[in-house]
Amino acid sequence: GAGVSQSPSNKVTEKGKDVELRCDPISGHTALYWYRQSLGQGLEFLIYFQGNSAPDKSGLPSDRFSAERTGGSVSTLTIQRTQQEDSAVYLCASSLAMTRNYGYTFGSGTRLTVV
Amino acid sequence: GENVEQHPSTLSVQEGDSAVIKCTYSDSASNYFPWYKQELGKGPQLIIDIRSNVGEKKDQRIAVTLNKTAKHFSLHITETQPEDSAVYFCAATTRGSQGNLIFGKGTKLSVKP
Numbered sequence: 511g512a513g514v515s516q517s518p519s520n521k522v523t524e525k526g527k528d529v530e531l532r533c534d535p536i537s538g539h540t541a542l543y544w545y546r547q548s549l550g551q552g553l554e555f556l557i558y559f560q561g562n563s564a565p566d567k568s569g570l571p572s573d574r575f576s577a578e579r580t581g582g583s584v585s586t587l588t589i590q591r592t593q594q595e596d597s598a599v600y601l602c603a604s605s606l607a608m609t610r611n612y613g614y615t616f617g618s619g620t621r622l623t624v625v
Numbered sequence: 626g627e628n629v630e631q632h633p634s635t636l637s638v639q640e641g642d643s644a645v646i647k648c649t650y651s652d653s654a655s656n657y658f659p660w661y662k663q664e665l666g667k668g669p670q671l672i673i674d675i676r677s678n679v680g681e682k683k684d685q686r687i688a689v690t691l692n693k694t695a696k697h698f699s700l701h702i703t704e705t706q707p708e709d710s711a712v713y714f715c716a717a718t719t720r721g722s723q724g725n726l727i728f729g730k731g732t733k734l735s736v737k738p
Contacts, residue, residue, distance in 0.1 A: 514668075543725060552631075552730035553669070553714065566725065601668055613659050614726065616668030 514617035531587040535604030545601045592624045627652040627719040631729025648715035649697040655717040663712045705736045
């Protein structure tokens with residue numbers, strides 16, 4: 511597609527449930543990133559994938575968070591046993607490559623609300 | 626690791642005036658500095674970027690300056706218009722060109738007609 515696509519755009523879940531957030535990057539982009547944006551806050555790095563290399567998971571806030579990227583394209587961010595503090599907008603971005611500094615293209619995000 | 630500080634957190638200007646947003650970074654190996662604009666309900670959009678071998682870059686009404694010695698960079702918007710109202714984020718790479726972007730906390734710009 512022309513841009514980064516994220517689904518769902520909104521998700522309301524009960525505390526303790528698991529959720530899966532999906533990201534379809536721009537075709538041909540080898541680097542994919544997940545960020546979290548809490549209300550009125552900046553962008554908190556979560557995880558990135560670069561080609562077939564092992565992902566950098568250093569930003570994941572707890573072991574309840576995990577992410578996969580299948581076939582070097584679509585990525586899924588999974589949050590297990592959701593807590594109210596997980597409520598935020600989860601943003602996915604992709605770029606041509608991590609090296610040589612290509613700008614990110616962001617999706618519109620998934621707004622997650624844990625009730 | 627890299628730390629990016631951004632000021633001010635909010636900025637209000639009259640239409641037609643200039644707006645300046647400043648950022649500092651801590652990692653001297655950083656060499657790429659993009660700026661993003663985020664409108665309500667949308668993801669951030671890249672508006673301009675600068676690499677460490679350049680001191681200034683312009684694109685119509687927006688410009689970015691970089692001072693590598695002082696480790697700070699700034700976004701300048703001239704002849705502001707109401708549609709410039711948004712949240713602006715600066716960012717810097719970590720570990721030179723091998724790392725992900727670290728973002729500032731954002732500046733909410735309001736342009737009053």
